[in-house]
Amino acid sequence: MIPRSCYVHVPFCVHRCGYCDFTLVAGRDDLIGPYLEGIERELHFVLGEPADRLELDTFYWGGGTPSYLDPDQLRQLNQTLLSRFTLAADAEFTVEANPHGLDESRIQTLADLGCNRISLGVQSFDADVLKTLERDHSPEDIQTVVERLRSRIDNFSIDLIFGVPGQTLDSYRTTLDRAIDLAPRHLSTYGLTFEKGTTFWSRREHGSLKQVDEELERDLYALTIERLEAAGYRQYEVSSFAQPGFESRHNQVYWSGKPYHAFGPGASRYLNGRRDNNHRSLFTWLKRLQDGTSPVGESETLSPEDRARELLILGLRQIKGVSHAEFEELTGFAPKTLMGKYFSTHRDNGLIEDDGHDVRITPAGRFIADSIVVDYLRTD
Ligand code: SF4
Secondary structure, three states: OOEEEEEEEOOEEEOOOOOOOOOEEEOOOHHHHHHHHHHHHHHHHHHOOOOEEEEEEEEEEEEEEEEHHHHHHHHHHHHHOOEEEEEEEEEEEEEEEEOOOOOOOHHHHHHHOOOOEEEEEEEEOOHHHHHHHOOOHHHHHHHHHHHHHOOOOOOOEEEEEEEOOOOHHHHHHHHHHHHOOOOEEEEEEOOOOOOOOOOHHHHHOOOOOOOHHHHHHHHHHHHHHHHHOOOOOOOEEOOEEEEEOOOOOHHHHHHHHHOOEOOOOOEEEEOEEEEEOOOOOHHHHHHHHOOOOEEEEEEOOOHHHHHHHHHHHHHHHHOEEHHHHHHHHHHHOOHHHHHHHHHHHHOOOOOOOOOOEEEEEEEEOHHHHHHHHHHHEEEE
């Protein structure tokens, strides 16, 4: 299969938020120039000598904060990438952005470059929650940015986080309502996680930050589904909601097992059945490319069965579930065989349902989707 999608990681932020473990550097603007050169080197390293440009259906710049780059840097990045790629006429071109710093000139530049979808790191409309998350924008900034976006890039998605220490059901209800009022085409909602190595992790260990209890987290997720569906958004994946026709095409490429290119520190590409994960350190990624060596830190070629298990998990996170026939045709494995004894255990417990055509996680199962699907990685 020829890849028709490309992810580009832009590893710069104003500062590192306490819960974030993404690949990025903060306060190192001096590295933006070398990073842009690094992307050029990586394109050459991975794709070889320039040939015909490769056409893309989806193009995704994530981070970090891609909108941290100034207009000249955004143009340079785009020009470098488009020396090797071209966008299909109806391509989806998404750029992640933060409300802080997404000014008129950046929006205009992104629109001029063909960006037609913005994924906005809103997280909350509650000033106290934003402070806890160590975000650098205010609820008012969100409103201002959305007004700026409307006339140029009308298709925007909002990211929200629930389960933040101090967050209440009422405060989160207000956040959901304010998000809905802005009429984004798409929303992604995530439960806060405490990743090892982050300051949130240490603060929880030392008792200065208390994780919300499971019951509240469950109620917050239930409220998300209830409020967003009532407002006309369709949940199409455990964490993703969209107006009809505005589902993320790029994410669906990941979930369907199709190949994709990826560039930048920490980025993972999936080509010819092999996953290559670039080194997570910007410094190592850069140094290797400057030395003419591979920026890949880890590679894995999954066995057909492991790949099928991975696809099963990604498929089950989607609300439509997995078609028995299509899955078996694609992978050579029957979903029920891979699920083993957990198929009947989870079905009998009301966590999955099977209508003979598709198997899917039930609405009750969505609350513990991660712990359900992890059972399908087991071979016992
Ligand atoms: S803005 Fe996003 S990517 Fe940057 S540090 Fe905060 S959470 Fe991480």
